[in-house]
Amino acid sequence: MASLLDRILGINKIKEKQTERLELLTSNIGVFNSFTGNAYENEVFRSAVDSIARNIGKLRGRHIVYSKTSSERINGNTQLNRILGTRPNPYMTSYDFLYKLCTHLYIHNNAFALLDKDENGNLRAIYPLQSVNMEYVTDASGELYCKFLFANGKYATFHINQLIILRRHFNSNELLGDSNGSILSTLEVAHMQNEGMTHAIKNSTNLKGILKYSQTISPENLKKEKDSFVRDYLDISNTGGIASLDAKADYIPLNPTDVDINSNEIEAVKTKIYDYLGVSDRIVNSTYSEDEWSAFYESIIEPFALQLSQELTEKVFTEREQSFGNEIIFESNRLQFASNKSKTATIEKLVPMGILTPNQALEMLNLPPIKDGDERIMSLNYIDKNIADQYQLNKSESDKNERV
Numbered sequence: 001m002a003s004l005l006d007r008i009l010g011i012n013k014i015k016e017k018q019t020e021r022l023e024l025l026t027s028n029i030g031v032f033n034s035f036t037g038n039a040y041e042n043e044v045f046r047s048a049v050d051s052i053a054r055n056i057g058k059l060r061g062r063h064i065v066y067s068k069t070s071s072e073r074i075n076g077n078t079q080l081n082r083i084l085g086t087r088p089n090p091y092m093t094s095y096d097f098l099y100k101l102c103t104h105l106y107i108h109n110n111a112f113a114l115l116d117k118d119e120n121g122n123l124r125a126i127y128p129l130q131s132v133n134m135e136y137v138t139d140a141s142g143e144l145y146c147k148f149l150f151a152n153g154k155y156a157t158f159h160i161n162q163l164i165i166l167r168r169h170f171n172s173n174e175l176l177g178d179s180n181g182s183i184l185s186t187l188e189v190a191h192m193q194n195e196g197m198t199h200a201i202k203n204s205t206n207l208k209g210i211l212k213y214s215q216t217i218s219p220e221n222l223k224k225e226k227d228s229f230v231r232d233y234l235d236i237s238n239t240g241g242i243a244s245l246d247a248k249a250d251y252i253p254l255n256p257t258d259v260d261i262n263s264n265e266i267e268a269v270k271t272k273i274y275d276y277l278g279v280s281d282r283i284v285n286s287t288y289s290e291d292e293w294s295a296f297y298e299s300i301i302e303p304f305a306l307q308l309s310q311e312l313t314e315k316v317f318t319e320r321e322q323s324f325g326n327e328i329i330f331e332s333n334r335l336q337f338a339s340n341k342s343k344t345a346t347i348e349k350l351v352p353m354g355i356l357t358p359n360q361a362l363e364m365l366n367l368p369p370i371k372d373g374d375e376r377i378m379s380l381n382y383i384d385k386n387i388a389d390q391y392q393l394n395k396s397e398s399d400k401n402e403r404v
Contacts, residue, residue, distance in 0.1 A: 039180055040107050042187050044270050048277045051284045052300055053102040057095040059305055059330040060085050061312070066325035076326065080123055080316075084328065089116075089125040100128045102304060105166050106277065109177035110134075112146070113164035115315055123316055126164070136160075136175055164311045166304075186272045193266055290342060297332075305330035352379035 039045045061084030063076030075081065088097040097113075105111040112129040133149040137157065146165075147157045167177035274280060282288045283296050312328040343364050350356040359373035 039183065039187055040103075042190055042273070044190060044273045045183075045187060045277070047284050048274055048279050049103055049106045051279060051286075052106060052277065053099040055296075056102045056301055056304055057099040059098055059301070059332050061094065061308075061328060061330045063326070063328055066327065068325060083123060083125065084312075089127050091127075097126065097128060101164075101166065101308075104128065104130065105168055105304075107180070109168040109180060111164075111166040112148075114158060115162050115164065117162075121318075129163075161315055164308070164315060166307055166311065183273065183276045186269060186276070190269045190273065193269065301332070305332075351377065352381070354378035 040049065061081075063080040063084060065074045065076050066072075067074060085094055088094055092100070101111050101113060112131070112134065114127045114129055115123060116125040116127065118124055129148060131148040131150050135147050137145050137147050139145065144160045145157050146160060146163055147155060149155055169178040170176075171178055270281070274284065278300050279296065280288075280292065282292055288296065309327070309329050313322065313326075316328060317326045347356065347361045347364065351358065351361050354376045357374050357376050359369040362369055362373065
């Protein structure tokens, strides 16, 4: 069975023709190198990225078509919706794909995915790309390509229209996001804190006491006496807790001092890492309130969904297809994390207006659907504006005739 990388290398790869590195207007070159600062090895950084990726993995991609006549949103191609919402490629689920793409974005501030299309231009799969190096190159006609170097030493060059490209901290480079270099000093402090605590704890438990002999003993015998004492009296198997010594030696116990851990400094470093990634301690620990979740969704999840939606819409559909209302969106049920009070208030408002069906309301409350629950119901307190205008017009004519 072909490996994932072998399959990627065989997808619509251009022939190795004459290309040259793209020259940018800025002094920066269009080259991406895999981040080597090992930020992901820091447990605080990793737990924060994991909390973001886990929630982004819940997004559901859908192909929709906006009707020009009725302004309705219609579900699009079934096969495309399966790729977006269930199985982007044979190797991973949509959750895995979104999780991996998000993790790449926060570790490298650049994330790439390859679109695999058939001869008719229909999407067959999407593969996240994990390379050690990528550079923008152009051919003789000025077409833009991305040349990837993978961990096995193989190169692959793809046209930019074949790729989904996501960027974070998009500032100094015209085509790439900036590196995570600005957080490295904080990660180094966090590493030193962990190392310091580890060594302090080890040192505090190494020396438990001193055996002081009243007579001179050779180094060989001294070691034997010490080993014998430890084996007989300090071993965990000595359940009696009593040691006996003759006059030739005294045991002087040492009381190790507690390790002084400055929790305020540790908390300050952790907060700096969380602030850099845009999360809070309560988001990472999944103890957030409804308002905290809403802020996290709008500041972190929604921008990612918007960026990915725009990229896929542009790269999957032609301009003509887009003009006919074809679009790819990523969305999630934000009310899933709302309180029952908020859910009930929303249902009481939207169901009578015909916006939600009974089954959609039941789904919000994690209840099973009912028969005929997909039919919209509407209160008589709400009527169509045109009907209201016609009613007012008829009433005005009626009042006018009565006065005559």
